[in-house]
Amino acid sequence: MEISSGLIHLYHGDGKGKTTAALGLTIRAAGSGFRVVFVQFLKSRPTGELSVLGDLPGVTLLRGKESGSFTFAMSEEEKEKTKRLHTENLNAAIALASSGDCDMLVLDEVVGAYGRDLIDKAVLEAFVRNKPDRLELVMTGRSPAQWMIDCADYVSEIRKIKHPYDRGVPARTGIEK
Numbered sequence: 001m002e003i004s005s006g007l008i009h010l011y012h013g014d015g016k017g018k019t020t021a022a023l024g025l026t027i028r029a030a031g032s033g034f035r036v037v038f039v040q041f042l043k044s045r046p047t048g049e050l051s052v053l054g055d056l057p058g059v060t061l062l063r064g065k066e067s068g069s070f071t072f073a074m075s076e077e078e079k080e081k082t083k084r085l086h087t088e089n090l091n092a093a094i095a096l097a098s099s100g101d102c103d104m105l106v107l108d109e110v111v112g113a114y115g116r117d118l119i120d121k122a123v124l125e126a127f128v129r130n131k132p133d134r135l136e137l138v139m140t141g142r143s144p145a146q147w148m149i150d151c152a153d154y155v156s157e158i159r160k161i162k163h164p165y166d167r168g169v170p171a172r173t174g175i176e177k
Contacts, residue, residue, distance in 0.1 A: 006136040007153035015158035018140040022106045030056045034103040039093045041113035047177045062089040087120040097135050104136040111141025
């Protein structure tokens with residue numbers, strides 16, 4: 001099933017739920033017969049959604065970063081390897097979207113990868129500004145560049161008011177990971 005006119009969604013902010021919103025759209029689209037490419041940036045740990053995403057018909061998952069370290073703890077070499085991997089995943093997703101083999105493209109945490117210079121910024125911006133008309137595009141992450149907000153049709157800011165992590169409660173399996 002192909003979307004006749006695709007729009008751009010941006011879920012951003014410091015609150016919990018950006019990826020969850022993107023996953024909800026992925027499930028809805030896949031359930032309607034759409035072909036979805038879900039790309040995760042800045043994430044390499046196993047999470048609960050991965051076992052389900054991989055089993056959904058019509059969903060392709062691309063993810064990972066070269067290092068298991070948080071970005072602030074990476075060496076320059078690790079950052080460069082991560083940037084190469086993220087850009088390779090982005091280019092693979094762009095190829096699928098451009099060939100018509102993708103109805104919805106989810107770029108989870110691409111905003112953070114962009115802000116930390118862990119992706120080819122020019123490639124991302126050129127693609128977003130010139131995406132195929134029929135493609136539904138979803139981007140998530142904190143602190144988007146103004147051009148991302150300007151390009152988006154849907155902009156939802158998810159703001160943290162309160163979070164258990166602030167009390168020292170670690171991420172819980174099945175809820176935050």
